[in-house]
Amino acid sequence: MPLSRDEVRHVALLARLALEPGDEEFYAEQLSGILAHIDRLQQLDTESIPPTAQVVEVTNTLREDVPRPGLSQAEALANAPAAVDGFFRVPSIQEEA
Amino acid sequence: MSELTELTVKEAGRLLRLGSISSADLVTAHVERIEKLDRQVKAFLRFTPELWKKQAEDADERIKQGDTGALLGIPMAVKDVLCVRDVETTAGSQILSGFKPPYTGTAVSRLFDAGAVMLGVTNCDEFAMGSSTENSGYHPTHNPWDLDRVPGGSSGGSAAAVAAGEAMIALGTDTGGSIRQPAALCGVVGMKPTYGRVSRYGLIAFASSLDQVGPFARCVDDAAITLALMAGRDPLDATSSDRTGLDVLNNYGDGVKGMRLGVPREYYDVEGMEKGVKAAVDKAIKTLRDAGAEIVDVSLPHTDYGLAAYYIIAPAECSSNLARFDGVRYGISTEDAQNITEGYMRTRRKGFGTEVRRRVMLGTYALSSGYYDAYYLKAQKVRTLIKRDFDEAFQKCDAIVSATSPTVAFPLGAKTQDPLSMYLCDVLTLGGNLAGLPGISVPCGLSEGLPVGLQVLAPQWGENVAFRVARAYEVASGVMAEVAP
Numbered sequence: 001m002p003l004s005r006d007e008v009r010h011v012a013l014l015a016r017l018a019l020e021p022g023d024e025e026f027y028a029e030q031l032s033g034i035l036a037h038i039d040r041l042q043q044l045d046t047e048s049i050p051p052t053a054q055v056v057e058v059t060n061t062l063r064e065d066v067p068r069p070g071l072s073q074a075e076a077l078a079n080a081p082a083a084v085d086g087f088f089r090v091p092s093i094q095e096e097a
Numbered sequence: 098m099s100e101l102t103e104l105t106v107k108e109a110g111r112l113l114r115l116g117s118i119s120s121a122d123l124v125t126a127h128v129e130r131i132e133k134l135d136r137q138v139k140a141f142l143r144f145t146p147e148l149w150k151k152q153a154e155d156a157d158e159r160i161k162q163g164d165t166g167a168l169l170g171i172p173m174a175v176k177d178v179l180c181v182r183d184v185e186t187t188a189g190s191q192i193l194s195g196f197k198p199p200y201t202g203t204a205v206s207r208l209f210d211a212g213a214v215m216l217g218v219t220n221c222d223e224f225a226m227g228s229s230t231e232n233s234g235y236h237p238t239h240n241p242w243d244l245d246r247v248p249g250g251s252s253g254g255s256a257a258a259v260a261a262g263e264a265m266i267a268l269g270t271d272t273g274g275s276i277r278q279p280a281a282l283c284g285v286v287g288m289k290p291t292y293g294r295v296s297r298y299g300l301i302a303f304a305s306s307l308d309q310v311g312p313f314a315r316c317v318d319d320a321a322i323t324l325a326l327m328a329g330r331d332p333l334d335a336t337s338s339d340r341t342g343l344d345v346l347n348n349y350g351d352g353v354k355g356m357r358l359g360v361p362r363e364y365y366d367v368e369g370m371e372k373g374v375k376a377a378v379d380k381a382i383k384t385l386r387d388a389g390a391e392i393v394d395v396s397l398p399h400t401d402y403g404l405a406a407y408y409i410i411a412p413a414e415c416s417s418n419l420a421r422f423d424g425v426r427y428g429i430s431t432e433d434a435q436n437i438t439e440g441y442m443r444t445r446r447k448g449f450g451t452e453v454r455r456r457v458m459l460g461t462y463a464l465s466s467g468y469y470d471a472y473y474l475k476a477q478k479v480r481t482l483i484k485r486d487f488d489e490a491f492q493k494c495d496a497i498v499s500a501t502s503p504t505v506a507f508p509l510g511a512k513t514q515d516p517l518s519m520y521l522c523d524v525l526t527l528g529g530n531l532a533g534l535p536g537i538s539v540p541c542g543l544s545e546g547l548p549v550g551l552q553v554l555a556p557q558w559g560e561n562v563a564f565r566v567a568r569a570y571e572v573a574s575g576v577m578a579e580v581a582p
Contacts, residue, residue, distance in 0.1 A: 003462070015416060015461040016423075017454055018442035027458050030516060034459060037517055038405040041475050044482065051477030052484060054306040055533030055557070056293050056336045063332040075199045081430035088425050091434045 002032035101126035102262035103580050106171050106319040109265065113160055113170050120156040120170025123265075124149050124214055127172045131216070131263045139238050140248075140258040142177055144217035145184055152214040159212060167322045169212030174219045174264035176255050179205050179310065180299040181215065188301045189223040189251075191234040192448025193428045202299015203334065204268065204310045204327040211326045216264055219254030223450045224419065225275055225303045227251050228522035231513055232452040239509070240283060242547055246506040249279030249522070252313070256283040259313045262580040266323050267313040272304050273407055274501075274526025276311045277538040281501035281550020284540045286320045286567070287313045289526075290345075291557050292533035293338040295324070296331030304414035307530040315580075317539060317568040321346055324560065338558075345560035353569040354389030358382075359494030363400035364525050370503040373544025378500045381541040381551045381570060385498065388573040390566075395490040395497065397528065399482045404520060406483065407527045409463045409476035415453075416460030422448065455516060484532040491556045496566050499525055501538040501550035525552060535560040539567040540576055 003011075008027045012019050073086055082089035101123055104112070112118045128149075135141055149172070156170035175181060178188045180198035187193040201209070209215070222232035230238040230253030238253045240246040241261035248257040252269030256279035259267050269276040271289035280287025288311045295310040302308060312323035328342030360382060365375075386392050424430035424444030431447060434440030449457065463472035490497060502522060512519040529536040534557055538550035551570060555562040570576075 007462075008458075011458055011462045011465060013442075014465060015457050016420070016438070016441040016445055017449075017457065018439075018446035020446060027455070030455055031459055031462065034408060034455075034517060034520075038408060038472070041402060041405050041409075041479055042471075044399075044402060044479060046475060046478035046482070049478040049481050051474055052480040052531075053477055054292075054336070055484065055531075057557070058293065058336065058338060061335040071199050078199065079196050079427035081424060081428070090425055091437045091440045093437050095436070 003028045003035070102130045104265070105316050106167065106265055106314065106322060109171060110167055110169070114165060120153040120160070120214060123170060124153045124172050124216070127216060127263060127265070130261070134241070134261050135263060137239060137244055138241050138257050138261050138263070139236055140219055140254040140261060140263055141174065141217045142220050142235055142254065143185055145215050148184070148215045152209070156212045156214060164212070166212050168208060168326060171213050172216050172265050173208060173213040174216055174255055174258040174267040175205055176221050176252050176267070176269045177218045178221060178225055178270055178301045179268060180301065181205055184218065186218065186301070187234070188225070189221045189233040189235065190448065190450070190453065191429065192422050192445070196427045198299070200299065203296035203331045205299065207327045208323070213266070219258055219267060221254055222251035223453050224301070224415065225251040225270055225272055226415070226452050226456055228274070228278055228519050229512065230254060231509065232450055234450050237509060240506045242284060243506065246508055246547070247282070249282035249502070249506065251275040253279045255313050256280050256285055256287065259283070259285045259315060260580070265315070266319055268310060269313055270300060270308055270310050271530065272307045272411060273530050274523035276313065277526050277536055277550065277552060278502045278522055280313055280538040282506040282548065284548030285313055285315060286317055286537065286539050287311065288320045288324055288537045288560070288563070289529065289535065290324060290328065290560055291535045293336050294328045294535070294560065296334040296337045298331055298333035302418040304411040305418060306414060307411060317564055317571050320537070321349060321564045340558060344558070345564065347561040349561045349564040349568060351565060352388065353385055353566055356390045356496070356566065357393050357494040358385055358390045358566065359393050359395035359490055359497045361395050361397045361400070361490065361497060361499060363397050364499035367400070367503055367524055369521055370500065371505065371544065374500050374503060374505060374549050377542040377544055377549040378551060381574065382498060384574045385566070385570055388569055393494050395493050397486040397490060399479065399486050400528065402479050403483055403528050403531065404524055406476040406479040407531060408459070408520060409472050410480060410531070412456040412460030413463050413473050414460070416457045416464065419453070419457055452516070480531050483528055487528065487532045487534060496559070496562050497554040498566065499552050501525060501552040505544050505547035505549060529554050533557055535563050537563045537567045539570060541570070541574070542576055
């Protein structure tokens with residue numbers, strides 16, 4: 001089923017992707033084309049088939065809880081685009097009251 | 098050309114231990130080859146001269162002390178998705194430009210411990226999403242066999258580096274075919290191990306239930322030894338298996354006499370299969386039959402649904418994994434955002450390329466409220482059907498043989514406007530990822546002057562079986578990966 005412009009805007013917000021001019025049309029067209037191929041999955045009767053999320057043979061692997069050195073604060077912040085006083089710096093999270 | 102860049106790991110190892118060459122000589126020869134060719138091939142994104150000098154010196158010292166490790170002093174290239182401490186690692190994406198990991202991933206650090214020498218970081222499709230390396234956020238890589246054509250992808254830089262004689266071995270990752278398909282298109286050996294064989298610690302995740310790290314090499318022996326040395330349990334990856342790396346070498350030199358090799362009719366007649374590819378694969382199958390293998394017909398009835406299931410599952414996982422790129426902790430960030438949500442949205446729009454945004458959108462849509470059952474859950478159920486297809490096929494055969502890619506290397510730009518045509522490049526490889534199987538691609542001749550790859554898929558944990566068939570083919574056919582002209 002083709003995606004509407006409203007759906008594209010909704011999904012872009014969920015995906016935290018800003019939309020630039022032309023993006024809505026682009027995603028609507030491209031995603032609709034890919035979904036048209038994907039819709040063939042609906043031809044299969046999977047009522048009694050369990051889902052497969054992963055194919056690992058090991059389950060609930062645990063390791064000894066041994067303390068070991070982690071990153072220093074300086075190392076953890078070394079790649080940050082902006083840091084201040086030992087913190088990651090971000091734009092405001094709450095609006096002023 | 099210096100012949101040092103045509104040696105296999107085994108041959109180089111013998112010369113190193115005899116003292117007739119040093120690791121420094123090997124490294125110099127490969128660096129000269131890079132200086133001569135990489136301006137055209139563009140396999141590498143960055144070089145690591147401090148590392149290669151230090152590691153070659155250390156390797157030469159260890160050899161003098163009598164250490165006989167198989168990879169000691171061997172020049173290696175590493176795909177730009179595997180973290181190496183203090184070496185810029187970007188997953189082929191602008192969003193990570195400047196990122197220097199504070200640690201080295203397990204697969205790489207094990208090969209460093211084994212004495213391999215890192216030459217540099219190889220190009221790839223952004224976050225390993227693509228089949229041509231044209232989705233790199235930096236530049237495309239060119240196929241050393243024909244510079245107007247793609248090397249395949251996503252590990253196209255690693256495949257091209259080995260094919261061009263710029264590195265003896267290289268590391269790649271394979272989520273839907275990203276090691277095997279470029280290996281086929283560049284005429285080298287590429288192995289995707291069983292899911293869980295190699296630790297993913299330090300691998301920048303694309304689709305966590307499908308990603309595996311594996312080697313590129315010029316012959317099956319070299320790929321096998323590289324895999325053996327990086328495989329095995331890692332406490333830092335809970336999905337890594339207890340099985341030892343050396344398992345992958347069990348009986349692998351025994352030849353194919355008496356083995357049953359399945360040819361899936363759905364793979365044989367897949368849409369878009371080129372005549373020349375089919376002819377080369379037919380000839381390879383005949384070679385294996387002549388070497389004593391029994392060729393049997395098998396069926397993978399849900400093949401037509403594999404691509405559709407894959408293009409829900411992989412984008413769904415990627416949309417979740419790539420949520421971490423928020424412009425706060427690493428990589429680029431947009432300045433002057435009014436609030437944090439706007440900062441995230443503008444950073445991600447700016448930092449991610451077209452294909453990555455397309456897949457993040459697709460995956461987010463498939464996981465969103467109201468569509469989860471119709472797409473994601475449905476795709477997971479179809480994944481079960483595909484895995485069962487392989488389980489049943491392996492009741493009738495020891496391994497499955499087919500073409501790796503339905504086509505030879507295609508011209509740059511040929512598929513960039515039509516995502517579905519690009520996705521179809523992986524139609525013969527992605528089933529192996531959905532089912533978690535090991536698979537190898539070995540060169541099996543040329544079509545129109547370009548390399549064709551033979552794929553061997555084995556049951557889970559049957560890397561030794563895949564290597565055994567591939568090596569038997571290599572021996573019987575005399576077709577070895579050539580350094581591209």
